Amino acid sequence: MFKSITKEEAEKLLAEKTQDKNFAIIDVRTPQEFAMGYIGEAMNIDLYDSDFVEKIKKLDRNKVYFIYCRSGSRSKAALEVMEQVGFEEVYELMNGILDWNFS
Numbered sequence: 669m670f671k672s673i674t675k676e677e678a679e680k681l682l683a684e685k686t687q688d689k690n691f692a693i694i695d696v697r698t699p700q701e702f703a704m705g706y707i708g709e710a711m712n713i714d715l716y717d718s719d720f721v722e723k724i725k726k727l728d729r730n731k732v733y734f735i736y737c738r739s740g741s742r743s744k745a746a747l748e749v750m751e752q753v754g755f756e757e758v759y760e761l762m763n764g765i766l767d768w769n770f771s
Contacts, residue, residue, distance in 0.1 A: 715742040736761035
């Protein structure tokens, strides 16, 4: 399953899956953007890195992933990469972290 989800759907997904060891959050922004704030226990894998695809290929393809970027463009591209290399379940935050409420 590969799906773009709204902020509300993402909040529900995170509430359900955060404690699940088979769930991971990936922030595909630059390290500089990541340093300004991120969602949950996100790992940073910069879409612009030349070895982005290689880093993605090293991840467990059976886990459930939630990915996001700043506005939704890069995460959509990352979603396509993950689909092409054989991941099973990936959710992408539609409008990116710009839509997110940090509290």
